[in-house]
Amino acid sequence: MRPFEYLAPKDLDEACSLLSKHRDEAKILSGGQSLVALLRQRLVSPAYVIDIRRVPGLDYIREDKDGLSIGALTTHRTVETSPAVAKRFPMLAEAEHRLAHRQVRNWGTIGGNLSHADPGGDLAPSLIALGAVIKVVSAKGKRTVPVAEFFTDYLVTVLEPDEILVEVAIPYLKAGSGGAYHKESIRAGDRPIAAVAAVVSLDGKAGVIKSARIALGGVGLTPLEAKEAGKSLAGKKATAGVVLEAGAIAAREAQPTADVEGSVEYKRHIVGLLTRDMLNLALTRAQSK
Amino acid sequence: MKMPLQFRVNGEDYEVYVEPWKTLLEVLRDELELTGTKAGCLAGECGTCTVIVDGKAVKSCLMLAPQAAGREIMTVEGLAQGGKLHPLQQAFIDHFAFQCGFCTPGMLMSSKALLDENPHPTADDVKEGLYGNFCRCTGYVKILEAVLAAGAKPRG
Numbered sequence: 001m002r003p004f005e006y007l008a009p010k011d012l013d014e015a016c017s018l019l020s021k022h023r024d025e026a027k028i029l030s031g032g033q034s035l036v037a038l039l040r041q042r043l044v045s046p047a048y049v050i051d052i053r054r055v056p057g058l059d060y061i062r063e064d065k066d067g068l069s070i071g072a073l074t075t076h077r078t079v080e081t082s083p084a085v086a087k088r089f090p091m092l093a094e095a096e097h098r099l100a101h102r103q104v105r106n107w108g109t110i111g112g113n114l115s116h117a118d119p120g121g122d123l124a125p126s127l128i129a130l131g132a133v134i135k136v137v138s139a140k141g142k143r144t145v146p147v148a149e150f151f152t153d154y155l156v157t158v159l160e161p162d163e164i165l166v167e168v169a170i171p172y173l174k175a176g177s178g179g180a181y182h183k184e185s186i187r188a189g190d191r192p193i194a195a196v197a198a199v200v201s202l203d204g205k206a207g208v209i210k211s212a213r214i215a216l217g218g219v220g221l222t223p224l225e226a227k228e229a230g231k232s233l234a235g236k237k238a239t240a241g242v243v244l245e246a247g248a249i250a251a252r253e254a255q256p257t258a259d260v261e262g263s264v265e266y267k268r269h270i271v272g273l274l275t276r277d278m279l280n281l282a283l284t285r286a287q288s289k
Numbered sequence: 290m291k292m293p294l295q296f297r298v299n300g301e302d303y304e305v306y307v308e309p310w311k312t313l314l315e316v317l318r319d320e321l322e323l324t325g326t327k328a329g330c331l332a333g334e335c336g337t338c339t340v341i342v343d344g345k346a347v348k349s350c351l352m353l354a355p356q357a358a359g360r361e362i363m364t365v366e367g368l369a370q371g372g373k374l375h376p377l378q379q380a381f382i383d384h385f386a387f388q389c390g391f392c393t394p395g396m397l398m399s400s401k402a403l404l405d406e407n408p409h410p411t412a413d414d415v416k417e418g419l420y421g422n423f424c425r426c427t428g429y430v431k432i433l434e435a436v437l438a439a440g441a442k443p444r445g
Contacts, residue, residue, distance in 0.1 A: 006292065006309030006355055029353065036312065036351045037332050049309070053356055077345070101421025102399070104333060106345040107352060189420060 002045040008054065012137065015052050015164060020139040022048045023161035029053065030073055033100070033108035034116040058111070058166060061085065067171040072111025072164075080105060088172060089130065091181040091197065095122045100189045111165045114150065117157045117222065124151065124223035125197035126181045127168060128215035135167040144169075148215070151222035176210075177201040178285025180278040183217065184270050186261070192218030193261045194254070196274035198282045200233070209233045209283075214246065214275055219267050220255035228253055229275060238283050247275035296357045298323065299367030313357045314338045314349035317364060325365040325394050329423075336422030339395035340364050346402035348421070365394035368401065377401060377439045386435035388426035395422050400436045410440050 007026075009015035019026055026048040029035055038044045052058070058073040061082050068088050070079065079085055080096035099105055099113075099122040113121055114134065127147040134145050139162060147168070150157050159165065173179065183195035195217035201210040212233040214226040229250035236242045256267035291306040298321060305320045314331075317323045317340070326349060329335035333351040340349045341363040368375035377400050380386070387393045396419065403410060403418035410418065415436045424432060 001310040003308065003310055005290075006353075008355065029356075032353055032356070033333060033351050036353055039310070040312075040331060049353075051353070051355065100333075101336075102402075102418055103336065103339055103346050103348045103421045104351070107342075107347045 001039045002042060004039075004046055005048045007048055007050045009050060009052065010055070012052075012055055012057065012164070012166070015050060015055055016137060016139040016162070018048070018050050019164060020162040022050070026050050028115070028164055030112040031075065031108035032112070033104045034112060034118065052164070063088070064169075067169050069167055069169045070110055072166050072168075073109050074111075076100075076105035076108050076110065076113070077102070079110060089126070089170060089179070091126050091179040091199075092123070092130075092170075095126050095181050095183070095197075098122065098183055098185075098188050110168060114147075114168070115157060115159065115165050117151050117155050119151075119154065119220055119222050120191040120195070120218035121223060122183060122192075122195070122217070125195050125215040125217040126179070127170065128223060128225050129179060129181075129197040129199040129213040130170050130173075131199075131213065132168055132170040134165055135169065136163045137166050138162040138164070142166075148225050151224075154221040156222075173199070173289070174201060175289055176204065176286055178282045178287075178289060180281035180285065182274055182278055184274060191261060194219050194256070194267050194270040194274060196250070196271060196278045198275065198278035200238075200279065200282045200286050202238070202283070202286045207238055209236055209238050209242075212246070212279070212282075214250055214279075216250065216254055216271060218256075218261070219271055224253070224255070226250040226253040226271075226275070233279075243276050243279045243283075246279060247272040250275040292355065294354060294358055296360050296362060298362045299364060307354050309353065309355050311354045312350055313340070313342075313352040313354050313362070316354045316357070317349060317362075323364050323366050327391055327394055329391070329395075334423070335392070335395075336399065336419075337392050337395040339398040339422065341398055341402050344402070344405065346399045346421075363398070363401070365397055368397060375401070376442060377404070377436070380435040380439040381432070384431050384435035384438060386427065386431040387424075392422060392424040392426075396424065396432055400439070403436070404440055408440060410437070412437060415440070 027046040058071040179199040181197040251268040251272035327337040329337035
Protein backbone atom coordinates (compact mmCIF):
# COMPACT_ATOMS: atom_id res chain seq x y z
CA MET A 1 0.00 0.00 0.00
CA ARG A 2 1.15 3.53 -0.69
CA PRO A 3 1.28 5.73 2.42
CA PHE A 4 -1.73 7.88 3.23
CA GLU A 5 -2.90 10.04 6.07
CA TYR A 6 -5.45 8.26 8.24
CA LEU A 7 -8.34 10.35 9.51
CA ALA A 8 -10.92 9.06 11.97
CA PRO A 9 -13.78 11.56 12.33
CA LYS A 10 -15.81 11.25 15.52
CA ASP A 11 -19.15 11.98 13.90
CA LEU A 12 -20.84 12.37 10.54
CA ASP A 13 -20.48 16.17 10.51
CA GLU A 14 -16.74 15.89 10.93
CA ALA A 15 -16.56 13.19 8.26
CA CYS A 16 -18.44 15.46 5.84
CA SER A 17 -16.23 18.43 6.55
CA LEU A 18 -13.05 16.36 6.09
CA LEU A 19 -14.40 15.01 2.82
CA SER A 20 -15.43 18.45 1.56
CA LYS A 21 -11.87 19.61 2.27
CA HIS A 22 -10.01 16.71 0.66
CA ARG A 23 -12.56 15.62 -1.98
CA ASP A 24 -10.90 13.54 -4.72
CA GLU A 25 -7.76 13.12 -2.66
CA ALA A 26 -9.67 11.15 -0.04
CA LYS A 27 -11.40 7.77 0.09
CA ILE A 28 -14.04 6.84 2.63
CA LEU A 29 -13.28 3.61 4.51
CA SER A 30 -15.99 1.66 6.28
CA GLY A 31 -15.51 -2.14 6.33
CA GLY A 32 -12.74 -1.99 3.74
CA GLN A 33 -13.52 -5.38 2.25
CA SER A 34 -13.25 -3.87 -1.22
CA LEU A 35 -11.15 -0.76 -0.52
CA VAL A 36 -8.27 -2.47 1.33
CA ALA A 37 -7.84 -4.89 -1.58
CA LEU A 38 -7.78 -1.96 -4.02
CA LEU A 39 -5.27 -0.11 -1.85
CA ARG A 40 -3.02 -3.12 -1.71
CA GLN A 41 -3.12 -3.55 -5.48
CA ARG A 42 -2.45 0.21 -5.77
CA LEU A 43 -5.49 0.57 -8.00
CA VAL A 44 -6.33 3.50 -5.75
CA SER A 45 -3.75 5.57 -3.87
CA PRO A 46 -5.57 8.27 -1.94
CA ALA A 47 -3.64 10.89 0.05
CA TYR A 48 -6.24 10.58 2.83
CA VAL A 49 -8.30 7.69 4.10
CA ILE A 50 -11.31 8.84 6.12
CA ASP A 51 -12.41 5.96 8.33
CA ILE A 52 -16.11 6.23 9.22
CA ARG A 53 -16.39 2.73 10.75
CA ARG A 54 -16.89 4.16 14.26
CA VAL A 55 -19.07 7.11 13.32
CA PRO A 56 -22.12 6.69 15.55
CA GLY A 57 -25.70 6.42 14.34
CA LEU A 58 -25.23 4.66 11.01
CA ASP A 59 -25.56 1.03 12.11
CA TYR A 60 -29.28 0.19 12.22
CA ILE A 61 -32.14 -1.66 10.61
CA ARG A 62 -35.33 0.28 11.26
CA GLU A 63 -38.89 -0.74 10.41
CA ASP A 64 -40.38 2.62 9.51
CA LYS A 65 -44.01 3.25 8.54
CA ASP A 66 -43.52 2.93 4.79
CA GLY A 67 -40.40 0.87 4.54
CA LEU A 68 -37.25 -0.59 5.96
CA SER A 69 -34.28 1.73 6.51
CA ILE A 70 -30.80 0.31 6.74
CA GLY A 71 -27.87 2.43 7.92
CA ALA A 72 -24.76 2.50 5.77
CA LEU A 73 -22.52 0.95 8.43
CA THR A 74 -24.76 -2.08 8.96
CA THR A 75 -22.74 -5.21 8.20
CA HIS A 76 -23.82 -7.77 5.65
CA ARG A 77 -24.03 -10.34 8.42
CA THR A 78 -26.46 -8.16 10.37
CA VAL A 79 -28.69 -7.79 7.30
CA GLU A 80 -28.40 -11.51 6.54
CA THR A 81 -29.55 -12.50 10.03
CA SER A 82 -32.06 -9.70 10.68
CA PRO A 83 -35.58 -10.95 11.50
CA ALA A 84 -37.01 -7.73 10.03
CA VAL A 85 -35.23 -8.32 6.70
CA ALA A 86 -36.27 -11.99 6.68
CA LYS A 87 -39.89 -10.99 7.24
CA ARG A 88 -40.07 -8.05 4.84
CA PHE A 89 -37.58 -8.88 2.11
CA PRO A 90 -36.51 -12.54 2.10
CA MET A 91 -34.87 -11.96 -1.30
CA LEU A 92 -32.43 -9.55 0.31
CA ALA A 93 -31.50 -12.00 3.08
CA GLU A 94 -30.96 -14.65 0.40
CA ALA A 95 -28.71 -12.30 -1.55
CA GLU A 96 -26.67 -11.49 1.57
CA HIS A 97 -26.34 -15.16 2.41
CA ARG A 98 -24.35 -15.74 -0.76
CA LEU A 99 -22.28 -12.57 -0.63
CA ALA A 100 -18.62 -13.67 -0.52
CA HIS A 101 -18.24 -15.55 2.78
CA ARG A 102 -18.76 -15.27 6.52
CA GLN A 103 -15.61 -13.27 7.31
CA VAL A 104 -16.34 -10.63 4.68
CA ARG A 105 -19.98 -10.40 5.76
CA ASN A 106 -18.89 -9.95 9.38
CA TRP A 107 -16.88 -6.81 8.65
CA GLY A 108 -18.12 -5.45 5.32
CA THR A 109 -20.95 -2.92 5.26
CA ILE A 110 -23.83 -2.28 2.86
CA GLY A 111 -22.75 1.33 2.39
CA GLY A 112 -19.27 0.28 1.31
CA ASN A 113 -20.63 -2.43 -0.95
CA LEU A 114 -22.93 -0.02 -2.82
CA SER A 115 -20.40 2.83 -2.98
CA HIS A 116 -17.80 0.45 -4.43
CA ALA A 117 -20.29 -0.20 -7.26
CA ASP A 118 -19.04 -3.57 -8.39
CA PRO A 119 -21.29 -4.61 -11.30
CA GLY A 120 -21.46 -8.09 -9.77
CA GLY A 121 -22.36 -6.81 -6.30
CA ASP A 122 -24.99 -8.94 -4.59
CA LEU A 123 -27.27 -6.23 -3.20
CA ALA A 124 -27.88 -3.87 -6.10
CA PRO A 125 -30.17 -6.04 -8.27
CA SER A 126 -32.63 -6.69 -5.44
CA LEU A 127 -32.55 -3.07 -4.29
CA ILE A 128 -33.21 -1.84 -7.85
CA ALA A 129 -36.11 -4.27 -8.35
CA LEU A 130 -37.57 -3.29 -4.96
CA GLY A 131 -37.42 0.41 -5.85
CA ALA A 132 -35.06 1.28 -2.98
CA VAL A 133 -33.49 4.71 -2.62
CA ILE A 134 -30.07 5.72 -1.35
CA LYS A 135 -29.67 8.67 1.00
CA VAL A 136 -26.43 10.64 0.76
CA VAL A 137 -25.12 13.57 2.77
CA SER A 138 -22.41 16.17 2.33
CA ALA A 139 -21.34 19.31 4.15
CA LYS A 140 -23.77 21.16 1.84
CA GLY A 141 -26.85 19.07 2.53
CA LYS A 142 -28.54 15.83 1.66
CA ARG A 143 -30.33 14.15 -1.22
CA THR A 144 -31.85 10.85 -2.21
CA VAL A 145 -31.12 8.83 -5.34
CA PRO A 146 -33.00 5.75 -6.55
CA VAL A 147 -30.67 2.75 -6.51
CA ALA A 148 -31.66 2.27 -10.16
CA GLU A 149 -29.96 5.61 -10.98
CA PHE A 150 -27.03 5.32 -8.56
CA PHE A 151 -24.52 3.46 -10.75
CA THR A 152 -23.08 5.28 -13.76
CA ASP A 153 -20.07 3.27 -14.94
CA TYR A 154 -17.66 0.54 -13.88
CA LEU A 155 -16.99 1.21 -10.15
CA VAL A 156 -18.49 4.69 -10.56
CA THR A 157 -21.60 6.13 -8.91
CA VAL A 158 -23.45 9.45 -8.89
CA LEU A 159 -21.77 10.31 -5.57
CA GLU A 160 -20.03 13.67 -5.74
CA PRO A 161 -16.49 13.83 -4.31
CA ASP A 162 -17.86 15.35 -1.09
CA GLU A 163 -20.80 12.98 -0.59
CA ILE A 164 -21.19 9.98 1.72
CA LEU A 165 -23.83 7.26 1.42
CA VAL A 166 -25.65 7.08 4.76
CA GLU A 167 -28.78 4.95 4.29
CA VAL A 168 -30.73 2.64 2.04
CA ALA A 169 -34.51 2.89 2.30
CA ILE A 170 -36.65 0.09 0.84
CA PRO A 171 -40.41 0.60 0.49
CA TYR A 172 -42.52 -2.29 1.79
CA LEU A 173 -44.12 -4.52 -0.80
CA LYS A 174 -47.86 -4.09 -1.10
CA ALA A 175 -50.25 -7.03 -0.71
CA GLY A 176 -50.18 -9.17 -3.85
CA SER A 177 -46.50 -8.45 -4.48
CA GLY A 178 -43.48 -10.71 -4.28
CA GLY A 179 -39.81 -10.79 -5.14
CA ALA A 180 -37.01 -13.24 -5.80
CA TYR A 181 -33.28 -13.14 -6.47
CA HIS A 182 -30.74 -15.68 -7.62
CA LYS A 183 -27.07 -15.49 -8.47
CA GLU A 184 -25.75 -18.16 -10.77
CA SER A 185 -22.09 -18.65 -9.94
CA ILE A 186 -19.38 -21.29 -10.01
CA ARG A 187 -19.17 -21.51 -6.20
CA ALA A 188 -21.84 -20.14 -3.89
CA GLY A 189 -20.08 -16.90 -2.88
CA ASP A 190 -18.30 -16.23 -6.17
CA ARG A 191 -18.86 -13.40 -8.58
CA PRO A 192 -21.99 -13.98 -10.63
CA ILE A 193 -22.05 -15.53 -14.08
CA ALA A 194 -25.31 -13.62 -14.04
CA ALA A 195 -27.72 -12.59 -11.29
CA VAL A 196 -31.38 -11.64 -11.62
CA ALA A 197 -33.79 -9.98 -9.21
CA ALA A 198 -37.50 -9.79 -10.01
CA VAL A 199 -40.35 -8.06 -8.16
CA VAL A 200 -43.95 -8.36 -9.37
CA SER A 201 -47.25 -6.87 -8.23
CA LEU A 202 -50.50 -8.61 -9.06
CA ASP A 203 -53.85 -6.95 -9.62
CA GLY A 204 -56.17 -8.50 -7.05
CA LYS A 205 -58.13 -11.57 -8.12
CA ALA A 206 -57.66 -11.26 -11.85
CA GLY A 207 -54.20 -12.84 -11.93
CA VAL A 208 -53.03 -9.90 -14.00
CA ILE A 209 -49.57 -8.42 -13.49
CA LYS A 210 -49.90 -4.78 -12.49
CA SER A 211 -46.19 -4.05 -12.63
CA ALA A 212 -42.85 -5.84 -12.67
CA ARG A 213 -39.25 -4.75 -12.18
CA ILE A 214 -36.30 -6.87 -13.21
CA ALA A 215 -32.67 -6.06 -12.44
CA LEU A 216 -29.49 -7.80 -13.51
CA GLY A 217 -26.09 -8.22 -11.86
CA GLY A 218 -22.73 -9.14 -13.33
CA VAL A 219 -23.77 -8.62 -16.94
CA GLY A 220 -22.70 -5.04 -17.66
CA LEU A 221 -20.44 -2.24 -16.47
CA THR A 222 -22.96 -1.58 -13.69
CA PRO A 223 -25.85 -3.44 -12.11
CA LEU A 224 -28.67 -2.64 -14.51
CA GLU A 225 -32.43 -2.65 -14.79
CA ALA A 226 -34.02 -4.68 -17.59
CA LYS A 227 -36.68 -2.03 -18.15
CA GLU A 228 -38.19 -3.41 -21.34
CA ALA A 229 -38.53 -6.86 -19.82
CA GLY A 230 -40.32 -5.37 -16.82
CA LYS A 231 -42.61 -3.25 -19.00
CA SER A 232 -43.48 -6.22 -21.22
CA LEU A 233 -45.30 -7.81 -18.29
CA ALA A 234 -47.47 -4.88 -17.21
CA GLY A 235 -51.17 -5.51 -17.74
CA LYS A 236 -50.64 -9.08 -18.90
CA LYS A 237 -52.06 -12.23 -17.40
CA ALA A 238 -49.27 -14.17 -15.70
CA THR A 239 -48.84 -17.06 -18.13
CA ALA A 240 -45.80 -19.22 -18.89
CA GLY A 241 -45.60 -17.53 -22.30
CA VAL A 242 -45.31 -13.93 -21.09
CA VAL A 243 -42.77 -14.95 -18.44
CA LEU A 244 -40.65 -16.71 -21.06
CA GLU A 245 -40.89 -13.69 -23.36
CA ALA A 246 -39.76 -11.38 -20.53
CA GLY A 247 -36.73 -13.64 -20.07
CA ALA A 248 -35.87 -13.34 -23.75
CA ILE A 249 -36.14 -9.53 -23.56
CA ALA A 250 -33.97 -9.40 -20.41
CA ALA A 251 -31.35 -11.55 -22.14
CA ARG A 252 -31.20 -8.94 -24.94
CA GLU A 253 -31.01 -6.06 -22.44
CA ALA A 254 -28.04 -7.64 -20.64
CA GLN A 255 -24.65 -6.24 -21.66
CA PRO A 256 -22.25 -9.00 -20.63
CA THR A 257 -18.62 -9.34 -21.59
CA ALA A 258 -16.80 -12.63 -22.00
CA ASP A 259 -14.55 -13.57 -19.10
CA VAL A 260 -13.63 -16.49 -16.89
CA GLU A 261 -17.28 -16.79 -15.80
CA GLY A 262 -18.50 -17.45 -19.32
CA SER A 263 -19.06 -16.24 -22.88
CA VAL A 264 -21.44 -13.47 -23.87
CA GLU A 265 -23.89 -15.99 -25.34
CA TYR A 266 -23.81 -18.18 -22.24
CA LYS A 267 -24.40 -15.27 -19.88
CA ARG A 268 -27.35 -14.03 -21.96
CA HIS A 269 -28.76 -17.54 -21.90
CA ILE A 270 -28.43 -17.65 -18.09
CA VAL A 271 -30.11 -14.22 -17.79
CA GLY A 272 -33.07 -15.55 -19.78
CA LEU A 273 -33.44 -18.67 -17.65
CA LEU A 274 -32.97 -16.85 -14.35
CA THR A 275 -35.46 -14.15 -15.33
CA ARG A 276 -38.04 -16.82 -16.07
CA ASP A 277 -37.34 -18.65 -12.81
CA MET A 278 -37.23 -15.55 -10.62
CA LEU A 279 -40.45 -14.22 -12.15
CA ASN A 280 -42.15 -17.54 -11.46
CA LEU A 281 -40.90 -17.56 -7.87
CA ALA A 282 -41.88 -13.91 -7.38
CA LEU A 283 -45.36 -14.67 -8.80
CA THR A 284 -45.77 -17.60 -6.39
CA ARG A 285 -44.76 -15.41 -3.49
CA ALA A 286 -47.06 -12.61 -4.68
CA GLN A 287 -50.03 -14.98 -4.84
CA SER A 288 -49.41 -16.20 -1.29
CA LYS A 289 -49.40 -12.72 0.19
CA MET B 290 3.75 8.56 9.94
CA LYS B 291 3.32 6.10 12.78
CA MET B 292 0.33 6.28 15.09
CA PRO B 293 -0.31 4.60 18.44
CA LEU B 294 -2.52 1.55 18.40
CA GLN B 295 -3.87 0.01 21.60
CA PHE B 296 -5.72 -3.25 21.53
CA ARG B 297 -6.06 -6.59 23.30
CA VAL B 298 -4.66 -9.71 21.70
CA ASN B 299 -5.22 -13.12 23.28
CA GLY B 300 -6.10 -11.45 26.58
CA GLU B 301 -3.03 -9.20 26.74
CA ASP B 302 -3.00 -5.44 26.27
CA TYR B 303 -0.68 -4.09 23.62
CA GLU B 304 0.35 -0.62 22.55
CA VAL B 305 2.32 -0.44 19.34
CA TYR B 306 3.22 2.32 16.90
CA VAL B 307 2.17 1.47 13.41
CA GLU B 308 1.85 3.08 10.01
CA PRO B 309 -1.88 3.36 9.33
CA TRP B 310 -1.55 1.71 5.93
CA LYS B 311 -0.55 -1.56 7.59
CA THR B 312 -3.16 -4.28 7.89
CA LEU B 313 -4.02 -6.06 11.12
CA LEU B 314 -2.28 -9.12 9.65
CA GLU B 315 0.98 -7.22 9.18
CA VAL B 316 0.84 -5.79 12.70
CA LEU B 317 0.16 -9.20 14.27
CA ARG B 318 2.97 -10.89 12.39
CA ASP B 319 5.61 -8.15 12.16
CA GLU B 320 5.07 -6.05 15.30
CA LEU B 321 3.71 -8.62 17.76
CA GLU B 322 5.61 -11.52 16.17
CA LEU B 323 2.48 -13.66 16.36
CA THR B 324 3.27 -15.56 13.18
CA GLY B 325 0.67 -18.28 13.70
CA THR B 326 -1.70 -16.18 11.60
CA LYS B 327 -0.63 -16.81 8.02
CA ALA B 328 -0.34 -14.46 5.05
CA GLY B 329 -1.82 -16.28 2.06
CA CYS B 330 -3.49 -14.60 -0.89
CA LEU B 331 -3.61 -11.13 0.73
CA ALA B 332 -6.83 -10.49 -1.17
CA GLY B 333 -9.51 -11.82 1.15
CA GLU B 334 -9.98 -15.05 -0.77
CA CYS B 335 -8.12 -17.84 1.03
CA GLY B 336 -8.95 -17.32 4.72
CA THR B 337 -5.67 -18.42 6.28
CA CYS B 338 -5.30 -14.97 7.89
CA THR B 339 -8.64 -15.33 9.74
CA VAL B 340 -8.66 -14.01 13.31
CA ILE B 341 -11.50 -13.29 15.71
CA VAL B 342 -12.29 -9.62 16.32
CA ASP B 343 -14.83 -8.88 19.05
CA GLY B 344 -16.20 -12.39 18.67
CA LYS B 345 -16.47 -12.38 14.87
CA ALA B 346 -14.23 -14.13 12.36
CA VAL B 347 -12.63 -11.59 10.03
CA LYS B 348 -9.84 -11.63 7.48
CA SER B 349 -6.91 -9.77 8.98
CA CYS B 350 -5.44 -9.07 5.51
CA LEU B 351 -8.51 -6.95 4.69
CA MET B 352 -8.67 -5.05 7.97
CA LEU B 353 -6.72 -1.84 8.27
CA ALA B 354 -4.74 -1.91 11.52
CA PRO B 355 -6.22 1.31 12.99
CA GLN B 356 -9.66 -0.33 12.84
CA ALA B 357 -8.45 -2.79 15.49
CA ALA B 358 -7.95 -0.02 18.07
CA GLY B 359 -9.65 -0.84 21.37
CA ARG B 360 -10.86 -4.18 20.11
CA GLU B 361 -10.42 -7.70 21.42
CA ILE B 362 -8.47 -9.88 18.99
CA MET B 363 -7.94 -13.61 19.22
CA THR B 364 -5.37 -15.43 17.10
CA VAL B 365 -4.50 -19.10 16.88
CA GLU B 366 -1.89 -18.53 19.61
CA GLY B 367 -4.74 -17.75 22.01
CA LEU B 368 -6.52 -21.09 21.64
CA ALA B 369 -4.41 -23.31 23.90
CA GLN B 370 -4.76 -22.51 27.60
CA GLY B 371 -2.24 -23.44 30.30
CA GLY B 372 -0.33 -25.78 28.01
CA LYS B 373 -3.51 -27.62 27.08
CA LEU B 374 -4.74 -27.66 23.51
CA HIS B 375 -8.17 -26.24 22.74
CA PRO B 376 -10.73 -29.00 22.02
CA LEU B 377 -10.78 -27.89 18.38
CA GLN B 378 -7.00 -28.24 18.09
CA GLN B 379 -7.18 -31.69 19.67
CA ALA B 380 -10.00 -32.67 17.30
CA PHE B 381 -7.92 -31.52 14.29
CA ILE B 382 -5.11 -33.83 15.48
CA ASP B 383 -7.43 -36.74 16.27
CA HIS B 384 -9.12 -36.52 12.87
CA PHE B 385 -5.97 -35.86 10.80
CA ALA B 386 -7.53 -32.59 9.68
CA PHE B 387 -4.37 -31.08 8.23
CA GLN B 388 -1.59 -32.01 5.90
CA CYS B 389 0.71 -29.07 5.10
CA GLY B 390 -0.94 -27.04 7.87
CA PHE B 391 -0.86 -23.64 6.18
CA CYS B 392 -4.63 -23.21 6.23
CA THR B 393 -4.99 -24.61 9.76
CA PRO B 394 -4.76 -21.35 11.78
CA GLY B 395 -7.55 -19.84 9.70
CA MET B 396 -9.59 -23.04 9.78
CA LEU B 397 -9.30 -23.13 13.57
CA MET B 398 -10.30 -19.50 14.03
CA SER B 399 -13.30 -19.76 11.69
CA SER B 400 -14.31 -22.96 13.50
CA LYS B 401 -13.88 -21.29 16.91
CA ALA B 402 -16.11 -18.38 15.88
CA LEU B 403 -18.65 -20.82 14.48
CA LEU B 404 -18.79 -22.97 17.63
CA ASP B 405 -18.99 -19.90 19.87
CA GLU B 406 -22.09 -18.83 17.95
CA ASN B 407 -23.51 -22.30 17.32
CA PRO B 408 -22.05 -24.89 19.74
CA HIS B 409 -23.59 -27.93 18.03
CA PRO B 410 -23.53 -27.23 14.29
CA THR B 411 -24.76 -29.52 11.54
CA ALA B 412 -22.49 -30.48 8.64
CA ASP B 413 -24.15 -27.78 6.53
CA ASP B 414 -23.53 -25.18 9.26
CA VAL B 415 -19.83 -26.10 9.30
CA LYS B 416 -19.55 -25.97 5.51
CA GLU B 417 -21.20 -22.55 5.54
CA GLY B 418 -18.99 -21.30 8.40
CA LEU B 419 -15.78 -22.50 6.73
CA TYR B 420 -16.76 -21.49 3.20
CA GLY B 421 -14.26 -18.61 3.27
CA ASN B 422 -11.31 -20.86 4.14
CA PHE B 423 -9.41 -22.75 1.46
CA CYS B 424 -7.47 -25.96 1.99
CA ARG B 425 -5.47 -27.26 -0.97
CA CYS B 426 -4.48 -30.59 0.63
CA THR B 427 -7.18 -32.36 2.56
CA GLY B 428 -10.30 -32.19 0.44
CA TYR B 429 -12.04 -30.75 3.54
CA VAL B 430 -13.65 -34.02 4.70
CA LYS B 431 -11.29 -34.49 7.66
CA ILE B 432 -11.67 -30.85 8.65
CA LEU B 433 -15.45 -31.18 8.58
CA GLU B 434 -15.23 -34.33 10.73
CA ALA B 435 -12.95 -32.60 13.23
CA VAL B 436 -15.21 -29.58 13.68
CA LEU B 437 -18.30 -31.77 13.96
CA ALA B 438 -16.56 -33.89 16.59
CA ALA B 439 -15.52 -30.82 18.58
CA GLY B 440 -19.08 -29.52 18.27
CA ALA B 441 -20.57 -32.80 19.46
CA LYS B 442 -18.62 -32.75 22.74
CA PRO B 443 -20.22 -31.11 25.76
CA ARG B 444 -18.39 -27.85 26.35
CA GLY B 445 -17.70 -26.29 29.71
